[in-house]
Amino acid sequence: MEKVKEFLTLDKEADETVSRLTVHPHRVGYERSFYNEFALIGLHLDRIEPGFVSCSFKVPPRLTDKNGNLATGAIANIVDEIGSAAVFVIGLPMKVSVDISISFLGTAKLADELEITSRALGQRGDYCGTSVLVRNKATGELIAEGRHSLFSERSSKL
Template sequence: MSLLNITNSKQLLKSSSKIVIPKCFQLRNFINSKTQLALHSQNFSSTPLSKASTFDYSKHSNEANNILGYDKVAHLNKTNDIQNSKNSLEFVKESWKQYITSDGFDAINFKNLEIVEEESNHPGRVVMKFIVQKEQTNHHGGLHGGFISSLIDVVGSLSVSSYGEKYSKHVSADINVSFLRGAKVGDEIFVEAKCEKLGRSLAFTVVELYNGKTKNIIAEGRHTKFIKQF
């Protein structure tokens, strides 16, 4: 553990180019010329940003989480809020049943999706598969981008629901998709979703679609869910 002593605001500005300081550090008192502020850098990256070719956001974000104790999934594991693997598949099945027995969009468009049970029996991970149908394609004959986006939404949502009833009600806060390759009628497509971070009110998922035969990734996306408390 190293300590950084800052005696005035000018020194703080000068040192800011050499260390990444999480915004959530709160100063209890105003800094004056006679006050020393000791900040724990504890394994935090000190690479000058001016010398970095790319800024690895995920690396710095993970370091901040470890320092500040914001690894929500690990926290929930310790407090037994997350259900065990035996029950997670049952939660997924129950949530999926509600999707396809409703009278809305999901029941009409996702009726040929199947849960890959042997790959979906761990909290935070769901894998589904389907055969591309004509009605799921665009006018060029390829798998429709809107359909892909909807898949990322629904399967990402199921990965959150796999944590149990407490996390079964949620709405979309943000979604983005990258389209990498096409797919045509008759192709078997797998959709793999992982909940990378689970907090009290937000869940963050990553979803990939890939061709079952070639294993090529078709699309990938990130989906943020707001969890409704009840």
């Protein structure tokens, strides 16, 4: 247990960085949340149509690991968000992630520009699946490939 506590303890630099974060309350649907500002700002939507989303993203310093690479957690977040966007339908209940599988095939460095595409793979009942590709825009190198399963209960007819 002591090793876990030691692992989870922030060093002085990380502690100072966290202490400078300001988390303001927001009005849902009217203002961006801390999550949107921290994890999604800088994501630029290039094309969206039913079952397909394409966007670009420049790797910011706040989402890099100690080696200057885009953090794997940030890639997982991108797969979740962009995968969900490919199957989102206005007026229907939001789908929730039930399974995400990611193959990490390369690394993206600070300031690299990424191209992210997501395609709906299909739907069976209340479940649907998407595929998400994360590529380095300049080199075409595949950084990550994700599969994403989502579920949504149909709204009641009562």
